[in-house]
Amino acid sequence: MITVTDLCKSFDGTQVLNNVSLTVAAGEVVGVIGPSGSGKSTLLRCLNHLETPDSGVIEVDGHQAYIDERGKTLSAARIADTRSGVGMVFQHFNLFPHLTVLQNVASGPRFVRRKDRAESEQRARALLAQVGLAEKADQHPEQLSGGQQQRVAIARALAMQPKVMLFDEPTSALDPELVGDVLAVMQQLAEDGMTMIVVTHEMGFVRKVAGRVIFMDEGRIVEQGSPAEIFEAPAQPRTRSFLSSVLTHTAQDGTA
Numbered sequence: 001m002i003t004v005t006d007l008c009k010s011f012d013g014t015q016v017l018n019n020v021s022l023t024v025a026a027g028e029v030v031g032v033i034g035p036s037g038s039g040k041s042t043l044l045r046c047l048n049h050l051e052t053p054d055s056g057v058i059e060v061d062g063h064q065a066y067i068d069e070r071g072k073t074l075s076a077a078r079i080a081d082t083r084s085g086v087g088m089v090f091q092h093f094n095l096f097p098h099l100t101v102l103q104n105v106a107s108g109p110r111f112v113r114r115k116d117r118a119e120s121e122q123r124a125r126a127l128l129a130q131v132g133l134a135e136k137a138d139q140h141p142e143q144l145s146g147g148q149q150q151r152v153a154i155a156r157a158l159a160m161q162p163k164v165m166l167f168d169e170p171t172s173a174l175d176p177e178l179v180g181d182v183l184a185v186m187q188q189l190a191e192d193g194m195t196m197i198v199v200t201h202e203m204g205f206v207r208k209v210a211g212r213v214i215f216m217d218e219g220r221i222v223e224q225g226s227p228a229e230i231f232e233a234p235a236q237p238r239t240r241s242f243l244s245s246v247l248t249h250t251a252q253d254g255t256a
């Protein structure tokens, strides 16, 4: 579903992604972990065209994401087309504050895909039910808790019928008691077969839901493997020291 080959990206002469290569099969759930500044967000942002790679190849669902078959940069229309197959959920939910919850979820299909209003809203209601928020359809984002807003953001991304969902620390901005509902929606999505790449510090979620874990440090994939391999028998010293600091910290603050 996704193939990344030798992806490089630098900002102001600092290399942030250093020959990153990975493949993600359809239906796979990949957890990405690693210290702050290791390039996790930049990787997701390159996959979703929020950053342009310096070099490397990204293919999503058989289509090159940045250049066409002849090596020319894709037109804006083709980029928009590939990009709409990739849903993204951010740490900060970025809902439209002046729109209702229903309008937030229906807006992509209506205004980007030019679907009619009734059809867009009917599908938006179904998605709100899927994330457990059917009764919030007519409220505005500010009337919802952070966890509810994040579930609306997930529904809004799903409304574009993406082939892949990218999550960039979706629960990091939430109060601890609101994290569980968001993770439950993500787990259900994974069980329904969605292809997902999830950057998170929720190690319990990664252990339970991800089929594969990628550990990044300093712009490289240091190690990847099954949750059992990475959490119980990491091969690399850097993976070990990262996990021991994260797991000690979560055990101490009681949120493990």
Ligand SMILES: Nc1ncnc2c1ncn2[C@@H]1O[C@H](COP(=O)(O)OP(=O)(O)O)[C@@H](O)[C@H]1O
Residues within 6 Å of the ligand: 011, 012, 016, 034, 035, 036, 037, 038, 039, 040, 041, 042, 043
């Ligand atoms: N738009 C940008 N301009 C300059 N530097 C950036 C930009 N985005 C990210 N960086 C830098 O790239 C590095 C990796 O950032 P990021 O991908 O956000 O890491 P992570 O998500 O793993 O914390 C950091 O050093 C960050 O400061």
Ligand SMILES: [Mg+2]
Residues within 6 Å of the ligand: 040, 041, 042, 168
């Ligand atoms: Mg980040």
